[in-house]
Amino acid sequence: MALRLRICAPCVIAVFALASVLIGCGSDSEVQDTDRDVAIYRSIIADVAGHSDLEPNDSEDLPLLFIEAFGADGIGLEVQVEVVASFIEQYEIRFIDDREEAIEIDLPGLPVRPNSLFLGLGPIVLDRTAEVRSERYLSTDAISAYRYSLAGRGASWSIVGAPEEIEPEGFVSAS
Amino acid sequence: MTVKEFDRPYPADRSVLGDRGARSLLPVQALHSAGEALFALSLVGSLFFNVSVDAARPRILFYLVLTMAPFAVLAPLIGPVIDRLRGGHRAVLLLSLGLRAVVALLLASQLKTLLLYPEAFVIVVAAKVYVVGRNSLVPSLVGDRDHLVVVNSRLARTGAASGVVAVLLGLAVLRVADASWLLRVGAMFYALGAISALRIPGDQIETKTPPIVESTEMHGPGIQSATIGMAGLRMATGFVIFHVGFALKTSGQPAWIVAGIAATGAVGGFAGTFVAPWLHRRWHEQQVLTASLILPAVLAALAALRFHSSTAIALAASLGLAGSIGRRAFDSVIQTEAPHARRGRAYAGLETRLEIAWVIGSLVAVLARLPNWLGLAILTASLGALSLNRIFAAAAAARVGTVAGATTLPLRLMATAETLAARGDRQQAMLVALSAAEAAAVVGTVAPERLVELQQRSRDAVFGDDPSDAKAVLRLAHNLVAESSERTAR
Numbered sequence: 001m002a003l004r005l006r007i008c009a010p011c012v013i014a015v016f017a018l019a020s021v022l023i024g025c026g027s028d029s030e031v032q033d034t035d036r037d038v039a040i041y042r043s044i045i046a047d048v049a050g051h052s053d054l055e056p057n058d059s060e061d062l063p064l065l066f067i068e069a070f071g072a073d074g075i076g077l078e079v080q081v082e083v084v085a086s087f088i089e090q091y092e093i094r095f096i097d098d099r100e101e102a103i104e105i106d107l108p109g110l111p112v113r114p115n116s117l118f119l120g121l122g123p124i125v126l127d128r129t130a131e132v133r134s135e136r137y138l139s140t141d142a143i144s145a146y147r148y149s150l151a152g153r154g155a156s157w158s159i160v161g162a163p164e165e166i167e168p169e170g171f172v173s174a175s
Numbered sequence: 176m177t178v179k180e181f182d183r184p185y186p187a188d189r190s191v192l193g194d195r196g197a198r199s200l201l202p203v204q205a206l207h208s209a210g211e212a213l214f215a216l217s218l219v220g221s222l223f224f225n226v227s228v229d230a231a232r233p234r235i236l237f238y239l240v241l242t243m244a245p246f247a248v249l250a251p252l253i254g255p256v257i258d259r260l261r262g263g264h265r266a267v268l269l270l271s272l273g274l275r276a277v278v279a280l281l282l283a284s285q286l287k288t289l290l291l292y293p294e295a296f297v298i299v300v301a302a303k304v305y306v307v308g309r310n311s312l313v314p315s316l317v318g319d320r321d322h323l324v325v326v327n328s329r330l331a332r333t334g335a336a337s338g339v340v341a342v343l344l345g346l347a348v349l350r351v352a353d354a355s356w357l358l359r360v361g362a363m364f365y366a367l368g369a370i371s372a373l374r375i376p377g378d379q380i381e382t383k384t385p386p387i388v389e390s391t392e393m394h395g396p397g398i399q400s401a402t403i404g405m406a407g408l409r410m411a412t413g414f415v416i417f418h419v420g421f422a423l424k425t426s427g428q429p430a431w432i433v434a435g436i437a438a439t440g441a442v443g444g445f446a447g448t449f450v451a452p453w454l455h456r457r458w459h460e461q462q463v464l465t466a467s468l469i470l471p472a473v474l475a476a477l478a479a480l481r482f483h484s485s486t487a488i489a490l491a492a493s494l495g496l497a498g499s500i501g502r503r504a505f506d507s508v509i510q511t512e513a514p515h516a517r518r519g520r521a522y523a524g525l526e527t528r529l530e531i532a533w534v535i536g537s538l539v540a541v542l543a544r545l546p547n548w549l550g551l552a553i554l555t556a557s558l559g560a561l562s563l564n565r566i567f568a569a570a571a572a573a574r575v576g577t578v579a580g581a582t583t584l585p586l587r588l589m590a591t592a593e594t595l596a597a598r599g600d601r602q603q604a605m606l607v608a609l610s611a612a613e614a615a616a617v618v619g620t621v622a623p624e625r626l627v628e629l630q631q632r633s634r635d636a637v638f639g640d641d642p643s644d645a646k647a648v649l650r651l652a653h654n655l656v657a658e659s660s661e662r663t664a665r
Contacts, residue, residue, distance in 0.1 A: 077234060095225065102427065
């Protein structure tokens with residue numbers, strides 16, 4: 001028994017430690033990609049929320065900002081966590097799995113919940129600039145969509161020009 | 176031990192305070208429960224509600240699997256070492272509470288970071304280690320074996336009451352501060368609990384009981400049946416925590432609903448400590464355990480038909496109530512049918528299996544990510560099937576003169592003999608079967624010539640190699656015991 005303990009316990013602890021390290025850390029390039037994605041999404045969210053009628057910091061409860069990720073790959077957990085953290089003083093950001101979380105399903109027109117914003121964000125298309133589809137949902141008949149272009153490097157990305165209005169796609173299935 | 180002793184009622188609660196060791200455990204239990212309640216409540220303000228479930232699922236799964244590892248891998252290795260150390264289980268409690276105090280303080284500033292997952296799971300694992308350690312420790316702190324159920328009941332009531340008070344305190348804290356302060360207050364409770372644990376007398380798990388006795392007692396049909404029932408209840412609790420947590424998140428329910436669920440779960444547990452003795456006076460402990468499975472099954476069915484914050488709260492309350500009632504019934508079964516194993520390390524193994532059941536239930540909820548109604552319907556069906564199985568098993572057993580969990584000594588011995596035979600221990604099985612028949616002759620009516628025949632055949636079969644002889648002996652002993660029981664019942 002003592003021998004088993006001497007052999008097995010260090011092995012188990014080593015596996016734990018290794019697994020924890022593996023799950024906790026990413027490579028340098030992965031970290032850079034995360035920082036880039038966070039910067040891009042943060043710029044877009046700040047722009048949309050800034051043009052909305054949400055009133056940050058005026059009440060005890062922060063305004064809610066629901067975000068749905070368009071596309072098969074979604075938005076990675078690390079990116080979600082960083083985005084949440086970057087708005088922690090202004091908005092309560094919630095990445096959702098189900099639209100029911102963001103809309104009033106019992107009301108006609110399925111409007112968004114009070115004092116909240118419902119955004120859809122597409123995947124980041126990288127070329128010389130970054131392009132991202134963003135849609136804002138108010139109700140089934142009030143959906144707007146824009147294509148954002150962003151320029152930058154590393155962790156600093158900013159919107160280039162006015163966003164281009166496009167046809168909504170991501171939220172169409174909610175109508 | 177006579178047959179009458181098994182039916183002796185348990186002593187009143189007043190005698191518990193006579194056990195100094197058990198008394199020293201009460202404040203530790205109260206502080207542990209208060210810390211746990213505040214930890215659960217603090218998750219309302221955690222990252223859990225900010226990130227998508229789909230994105231977080233791999234990480235939650237990973238840590239849930241890690242939660243199982245200490246019980247599945249480390250416990251069998253380290254458990255015997257702790258058992259042999261004087262004060263080993265007190266050290267386990269102290270370390271568990273101390274570790275949680277430190278991690279809760281760390282988590283207080285990291286509720287919205289990815290460190291939430293490892294830190295929260297460290298607290299979950301440490302809490303489960305505490306439960307296993309405490310339940311292993313209690314028998315060695317209680318002077319009189321008959322006090323065990325009462326002590327456990329008293330501990331449960333103290334813990335539940337403390338949890339309810341802590342939830343109320345937590346809700347008050349949330350009105351003036353954020354969730355991180357719940358963890359800071361919780362850390363204080365954990366630290367005080369660790370300090371209180373120093374007052375627990377040094378224990379040593381009883382190792383005088385031969386392993387075969389422990390093993391035989393633990394493999395009795397009543398114990399097996401109760402363990403499966405209790406494991407089902409623990410599995411259901413693990414499943415509901417994650418399944419309903421995800422459902423509330425995806426249906427956009429406000430965070431206070433989650434706080435309400437934590438509160439009603441604690442209130443249900445507290446109510447259970449009063450309802451359980453009342454039920455025990457009226458029903459057999461196995462029937463109480465079955466009832467504690469039926470209650471959440473019914474509430475899960477209601478929640479599946481119409482999921483709403485009110486049905487979710489009712490389901491949580493029913494699980495708290497059922498957990499509390501079921502636990503007392505389970506303790507009673509163990510106390511009655513495995514009085515020696517109850518004080519040994521086999522019991523710690525049983526506790527470990529119950530904790531693993533909780534983790535498996537949680538894993539199913541996270542892994543399957545079923546639609547809300549479907550998950551709750553499956554929960555209803557599972558608990559319902561388990562309840563029905565227990566009801567049918569009890570009815571079948573009653574037809575041969577007993578109920579599941581064999582209430583008389585001859586039947587229990589016979590069940591043990593059959594278990595031994597099923598495991599291949601033919602010689603022991605035959606000798607125990609012979610004892611069962613002899614016990615039946617003492618307490619009931621067995622034709623002397625048939626008993627002599629059994630004794631003769633047993634002697635021949637024990638020294639022979641023919642398995643069919645052993646089967647014949649067991650069959651004959653079974654018939655004698657069953658007939659004797661039927662006659663006694665009439």
